[in-house]
Amino acid sequence: MASDILHIKDGYFFEVPRILWRSHREKAADFPSWYVRLDSDYQSWEADTMVAGLSQLGVRSEILSGLKHSWEEWQHQEPKNAGWPLDAYLEKQAATTLATAGTWASENSPKATDSYQVYLASNPRPEIDWFIQLQNSPEKLAKWNELKAQVNSDSFLNAYHSEAPNRDWSKDKITQYNKSLDGKILIPQPFGTPRNAYEAESGFCLSRYMIIELVVAVLALAMFGWLAKRVATGQSPKGKRWNALESMVQWVRSDVAVPAMGEHDADKFMPLLWTFFFFILGCNLMGMLPWVGSPTAAFGTTLALAGIVFVIGVAMGIKTFGPVGFLKNICPELGLPWYLAFWIVPLMWVIEFASLFIKHMVLAVRLLMNMGAGHLVLLGILGIGISVPAAMMSTPAWGAVAIVSVLGTTVLSLLELLVAFLQAYLFTFLAAMFIGSSMHHH
């Protein structure tokens, strides 16, 4: 659940128009391994292997004969169950049963030591009880984990492509899969396995936004490395590129850092603030390019940036005042008489301490929502022009609505451009303000 929020608009592929990147895969072995693992033919063969392994573990055959059928029924019950293989089905059922047993026992017999046995006494669950008993015995659990590891390994997938009876996929299935993969440039994943195009199963998966951030970083390094060499010569700027870059760099210092932090501290933190400003600006502007997307529309990116501001602010505050002094400094001195101070100052301190965390969280959320919501609004307005009138209106009327919606999208995109610059400026300004205020006496 946490990683769903952190990667809200992220994915493990780049999406381009279908014409530009057609999928020409011809047989099952051409498809990526996670794609094959989600296929129903593959999962059926995988389930047969697991049933055979379970019968070797000593599970009774009348349970195993109905197992595959009840797994397939469970898959069709709810959309979120689709695509999970047999081992995941068994473990999920066991987990939910144990959880229900826990709540049932806490309501009906709170003094019982083994909530599962008490639950089982009045609600027998033979279809999953055998699996829970298997999980409770250590040597059977070890064999089950071995079976799972064998089934999830790459050699098992290769065995499918060479040995399984249903390894030749029908032409219809391959055409349908090719259609759904048209236009998706899948990112190669050397370090981890994705579960599907949007979720990771294990390891460290490279996502689209990570690649875009790398591109922004390399571009920024190239541009400002070039500028640094020029500045080091000590001459005054000549030419358009040099003047433009140097004026932007100078502007960040004089209009963002110095008003927020004061002249004295600004020079120490300029590299950090320049990095924030140009990285966030670059990432935001990438959202203006078609089919690319802005990494700052993912909570993971903005949370990391705000986390950096938080860590540096606290570290600088502790370095200037010491840990206790830093905590005393976050509360402004009011010069109250003693009969007001003894109850107002603790209240104020609690509020200021909470606001220390809240300020930085809101820094992350502000950048995230400005980037994300802007694109959602654009999607909504363009969607009005595409979907609604087609079903309900005559063609001239639909044409008028479509033209208005496209014009509206263009104007909103200009607003998005303004928001990109504004949010980069604001993040840098507030970061400078927070770091500065943690180093100065209130």
Place this chain on the structure above:
Amino acid sequence: MINSVRVGLYALGAVALMAMPASAQGAGSMPGAIGGGLAVIGAGIGIGLLGKGAVESIARQPEQAGTIRITMIIAAALIEGVAFYAVLVGSQQFGK
């Protein structure tokens, strides 16, 4: 005044009824959406008052227009941050 309040409440109820089939899809909750909307009302009023104050001060002292404009933008973004926070939390609520 009472009559217009009553009409307003009926309108709200009618909108809520019309939105029920949409919320049956379960990808977000009605109370979450209402909460987000309420927070944005406050932000809208706040930023509107801010704009009023900024324009009036620029009218009184045109030579300070630059400072006032920057201050207004910073304050507007801070208020908007709070509104966005409420919208984000409201949109992450699950269930009807």
